[in-house]
Amino acid sequence: MIRIALATLRNRAASYAGAFLALTLGTAIIAMTALTLAAVSSAGFHGPQRYAQAPAVVTAPVTLTLKDDDGDPREFPLSRPKPLSPQAVQALSGTGRTVPDRTFSAQVTGGPDDQVGHPWSTAAFTPYRLVKGHAPASSREIVVGGGAPELVGGTVRVATGAGFGEYTVAGVTAPAWFEHAVFFADAEAARLSPQVNAVVAYGPAASVRAAVQGTGARVLTGGDRLLAERDQNGGRDQLRDAEGMAGTSMMLVAFVVVFVVIATFAFVVEQRRREMALLRTVGATPGQVRRMVLAEAFLLAVLASALGCAAGVRLTGVLRGWMVDHGVAPSWLQVDARPVPLVISFFLGLLAAVIGTAVVSWRAGRVRPAEALREAAGRRRAATPVRLVLGGVLLALGVQKSAAVAGGDQVSALSMQNYLFVPVLLVGGCALLTPLLVRPVLAALAWPLRRLGAGAMVVREGALFAGRRTAAVATPVVLAVGLGAALFTAQDAANAANAAGLRAGSSADYVLSAQGDGEIGSAVVDRVRAVKGATVAVYTPAEVRLSGDGDRYLGTLSAFAVDAGELAATRRPAVVGGSMGRLGGDFLVLDRDSAREFGVRTGDRVRAGLPDGTSVPLRVAAQTRTTVTGEIGYVPAAFTGGARPTQIEVKVAAGGDATAVAAALRAAVRDQPVRLSTRASLLDAEQAEQQRKTRLATGNVFGIALAFALLAIANTLVMAAPDRRRELSALTLAGATRRTTLTFVAAETVVATVAGVVLAGAAAAAVVAGQRAALTSLVGGFPMTVPWTSVLAVTALCAVTAVGTSVVATRLLVGGPAPRGE
Amino acid sequence: MKTDVMVRISQVSKTYGRRDNRVAALDGVSVAFPAGRFTAVMGPSGSGKSTLLQCAAGIDRVDAGEVELAGTALNRLSESALTKLRRDRIGFVFQAFNLVPSLTARQNVALPLMLAGRRPKRRDVDAALDRLGLAERRRHRPGEMSGGQQQRVAIARALVTRPQVLFADEPTGALDSRSSREVMTLLRELVDREGQTIVMVTHDPVAASFADEVLFLADGRIAGSLEAPTPDLVAARITKLEGER
Numbered sequence A: 001m002i003r004i005a006l007a008t009l010r011n012r013a014a015s016y017a018g019a020f021l022a023l024t025l026g027t028a029i030i031a032m033t034a035l036t037l038a039a040v041s042s043a044g045f046h047g048p049q050r051y052a053q054a055p056a057v058v059t060a061p062v063t064l065t066l067k068d069d070d071g072d073p074r075e076f077p078l079s080r081p082k083p084l085s086p087q088a089v090q091a092l093s094g095t096g097r098t099v100p101d102r103t104f105s106a107q108v109t110g111g112p113d114d115q116v117g118h119p120w121s122t123a124a125f126t127p128y129r130l131v132k133g134h135a136p137a138s139s140r141e142i143v144v145g146g147g148a149p150e151l152v153g154g155t156v157r158v159a160t161g162a163g164f165g166e167y168t169v170a171g172v173t174a175p176a177w178f179e180h181a182v183f184f185a186d187a188e189a190a191r192l193s194p195q196v197n198a199v200v201a202y203g204p205a206a207s208v209r210a211a212v213q214g215t216g217a218r219v220l221t222g223g224d225r226l227l228a229e230r231d232q233n234g235g236r237d238q239l240r241d242a243e244g245m246a247g248t249s250m251m252l253v254a255f256v257v258v259f260v261v262i263a264t265f266a267f268v269v270e271q272r273r274r275e276m277a278l279l280r281t282v283g284a285t286p287g288q289v290r291r292m293v294l295a296e297a298f299l300l301a302v303l304a305s306a307l308g309c310a311a312g313v314r315l316t317g318v319l320r321g322w323m324v325d326h327g328v329a330p331s332w333l334q335v336d337a338r339p340v341p342l343v344i345s346f347f348l349g350l351l352a353a354v355i356g357t358a359v360v361s362w363r364a365g366r367v368r369p370a371e372a373l374r375e376a377a378g379r380r381r382a383a384t385p386v387r388l389v390l391g392g393v394l395l396a397l398g399v400q401k402s403a404a405v406a407g408g409d410q411v412s413a414l415s416m417q418n419y420l421f422v423p424v425l426l427v428g429g430c431a432l433l434t435p436l437l438v439r440p441v442l443a444a445l446a447w448p449l450r451r452l453g454a455g456a457m458v459v460r461e462g463a464l465f466a467g468r469r470t471a472a473v474a475t476p477v478v479l480a481v482g483l484g485a486a487l488f489t490a491q492d493a494a495n496a497a498n499a500a501g502l503r504a505g506s507s508a509d510y511v512l513s514a515q516g517d518g519e520i521g522s523a524v525v526d527r528v529r530a531v532k533g534a535t536v537a538v539y540t541p542a543e544v545r546l547s548g549d550g551d552r553y554l555g556t557l558s559a560f561a562v563d564a565g566e567l568a569a570t571r572r573p574a575v576v577g578g579s580m581g582r583l584g585g586d587f588l589v590l591d592r593d594s595a596r597e598f599g600v601r602t603g604d605r606v607r608a609g610l611p612d613g614t615s616v617p618l619r620v621a622a623q624t625r626t627t628v629t630g631e632i633g634y635v636p637a638a639f640t641g642g643a644r645p646t647q648i649e650v651k652v653a654a655g656g657d658a659t660a661v662a663a664a665l666r667a668a669v670r671d672q673p674v675r676l677s678t679r680a681s682l683l684d685a686e687q688a689e690q691q692r693k694t695r696l697a698t699g700n701v702f703g704i705a706l707a708f709a710l711l712a713i714a715n716t717l718v719m720a721a722p723d724r725r726r727e728l729s730a731l732t733l734a735g736a737t738r739r740t741t742l743t744f745v746a747a748e749t750v751v752a753t754v755a756g757v758v759l760a761g762a763a764a765a766a767v768v769a770g771q772r773a774a775l776t777s778l779v780g781g782f783p784m785t786v787p788w789t790s791v792l793a794v795t796a797l798c799a800v801t802a803v804g805t806s807v808v809a810t811r812l813l814v815g816g817p818a819p820r821g822e
Numbered sequence B: 001m002k003t004d005v006m007v008r009i010s011q012v013s014k015t016y017g018r019r020d021n022r023v024a025a026l027d028g029v030s031v032a033f034p035a036g037r038f039t040a041v042m043g044p045s046g047s048g049k050s051t052l053l054q055c056a057a058g059i060d061r062v063d064a065g066e067v068e069l070a071g072t073a074l075n076r077l078s079e080s081a082l083t084k085l086r087r088d089r090i091g092f093v094f095q096a097f098n099l100v101p102s103l104t105a106r107q108n109v110a111l112p113l114m115l116a117g118r119r120p121k122r123r124d125v126d127a128a129l130d131r132l133g134l135a136e137r138r139r140h141r142p143g144e145m146s147g148g149q150q151q152r153v154a155i156a157r158a159l160v161t162r163p164q165v166l167f168a169d170e171p172t173g174a175l176d177s178r179s180s181r182e183v184m185t186l187l188r189e190l191v192d193r194e195g196q197t198i199v200m201v202t203h204d205p206v207a208a209s210f211a212d213e214v215l216f217l218a219d220g221r222i223a224g225s226l227e228a229p230t231p232d233l234v235a236a237r238i239t240k241l242e243g244e245r
């Protein structure tokens, strides 16, 4: 049997080479994305990082202890622990060498958004080493962590909570992954940030503990030191973007590859039906035929998948490079060959190949030999019941998901990552229904086809007769064009809806925001508050941990601490429960989805753990409609919990002088690391930036899938070319010139492509319609655009690939009269 | 002369196509092919000869009636069981050659044995080929052989399992008169020497004259038979049958 299998393999070299190539490349890109996903969704580092070389770190409490659902205590890290009390600092000085540590926002102009300042003496126990220059020798000198060596000797402007300052770069250190540091002379650091955040104590642990006894300070040693660090997740936070992108890529790529590989392997079996029928007449049982075909596919698939996995490991470098270059992933990211993603990719490829083969060979083996011979030679249905049923099921699921999003979880329509399953299901369903559309498309193309003269008949009958070939070509076209159109359009719609939602929710005229991840200094706040004829709202981001009866943890809410009146003047949250009037001094306003998630209702009393660990009682005063911002909450301005304001929103008072207010605001922020913009221009800028980022990500994610789909189109046509030999030589004998023959082939391919594009359009339209319904109920109306350039480019690529390949392959592989014995 | 019945066909009907283009290829045909005899089936084109042969050989299923092979009723057998029975007891030579294009003559002949799970002996395979004058062509693929040579490979393949019945659908249709005579002589010898049962469809009165009996078919029905045929007698009957249409 193996010998027969091997012998037949030789005869079908083109088909098998095609299937092999499709599976190898498919597995390679699945493996590439799977490995990348595995790398970005696990922590890069373990244990204390910044304090790795500090023997003991003394801090004020750095965690808040609440109870989980079982009543067991659970420690939550604080985002802004309180400073260490002066008594504790004093007491520690007697225990041996101590180094006070300070951490504060300090941004070098043109530097990264999240730069932080530290005193230079702390560099000793952190992994910072000078690579050029020297330590800060005066209060005007700094060392830039991970800075470019060219900086040394130059003067830079550094923004801190106290405003701008000019410093000379005395030296630069090698970069550290967990932060972007700026080191000041110790005295200068103490001036900029008088509070001591932590003390690193070198003395004996016992005496250190004894010294701070009763001051409320906590001595952290060993693994606990991590609790005092800013990044406690081993770098996972920095990988969030990369994880999102890799996750989306993985899903999309796996979907396209599995689909195309199933179709390709099924096509190979289709091509062999005549041979299988022959074997049946010679005495092969249905089971024998199936087993032979399956064994062949299995062997081929094992080889191809293994090769694909090996290639995938190499390809990860390309994807990683792209992500690092485009700022999606941090440069410390390492993607290494892990077994689990490779095994998954291997089996995904293998499974797709075997499924594609099994479905068709099961059917092919079942038919009677006489029927099989006739069927192999004659017309047969391209739309098999299995295919139609499966297509129908995918479509139904897609519609149901889409309706579910529109009817409830509308926020997920804003994120392609969360919404991806809708395009995948709808486009997949349509791809399966392709064979149904060949006839209507032919009817629609009747007029242009007629211009081919006798060719019209040949092309029409050809496309119908070889329904499977038409379907095999159209399937990747549906996937590529459908997904492309759906993703690009839906992404733009999400951005537009987002902008519309933000516009609708705000009534401010001007927005002042801190530069980068910095904060707005109190001096600026005071000056802005002093501006006449304006209502000023100061927003301080305060992450609060909510707990119910018995300290039971309910959830974490990204809230803003803001004065109730100021909030009402500058933002317009749509209240769906409770009231925003007379909020009082203990209000909690939060969006409905978060309230549902936490299980709180309007009027409930909860406790809120503020960023510094202070616990305050709050009353759920109102719930707002969940909008584009997703989870959001407001607490009284007093409850900042040590956090600093990052945004000030200004509304010109009724009858106020807008130009005067603008001038006053400009004066207030002059020479301060605070950006002043009108609300409209800020939103426009944000939308543009959002658009740029998401297009980049969608482009990359989709690009991988597109490349594979194009390959599949070319591949199928090359595989199909030898089948045409008999048909085309009959045409030649009937008097068609080579040129005419090639025109027929091209026209037939165009029919298949158009059928694909029509279905793709339908699928994309369905996706976009569903998303639009969801977004409209979320934000009301928003302008909708279709990125035609991208959509048409994808369509053109598919068409050019299809027609080009079919013509070239036909020219090369088909010529002369039909060989005998077939 | 043995008189056992090898294949019995009773009231068999077979219809092709759906509603508007219905064709009754066989219409209540009953016939018995005796063991150890050479029966030829003749009739105008489209009269249902190939259909009859395929139904008798279990390659196709009948719509109504019974087909019995050496006492086994075929109708109720599963597809697998039917295939196994065919593999063990029946040889079939098709109207068109139906060799597997990717396999050599030798591999094509060995195929039924391999499918039956037997290890084909090269000697047996080569003997089957040699007997049909294909000693030189063992390693050739169908595409590298003439039509007559391909047909002879197909006959060798049908005989290699030593089937109880050999069905042949126009085995000489593509052969010149000399090769055709050679093939017919060979089939005749098989019947005479080894008691092989043969049922053959042909359009050639000369070929038919090698048979013990000729059965005539017209419009899916039996239209008579002829014992001890000669080319002239056969030709006369055929001309008459075709004239009646």
Ligand SMILES: Nc1ncnc2c1ncn2[C@@H]1O[C@H](COP(=O)(O)OP(=O)(O)OP(=O)(O)O)[C@@H](O)[C@H]1O
Binding pocket: A374, B016, B017, B023, B024, B025, B043, B044, B045, B046, B047, B048, B049, B050, B051, B052, B095
């Ligand atoms: N698959 C099919 N679908 C529809 N009709 C068919 C099919 N196969 C055969 N027929 C019809 O059944 C009838 C009998 O066909 P069959 O092949 O048995 O004829 P035949 O006697 O072998 O003819 P020939 O001498 O030309 O080979 C014919 O009218 C033919 O058109």
Ligand SMILES: [Mg+2]
Binding pocket: B049, B050, B051, B095, B169
């Ligand atoms: Mg016939």
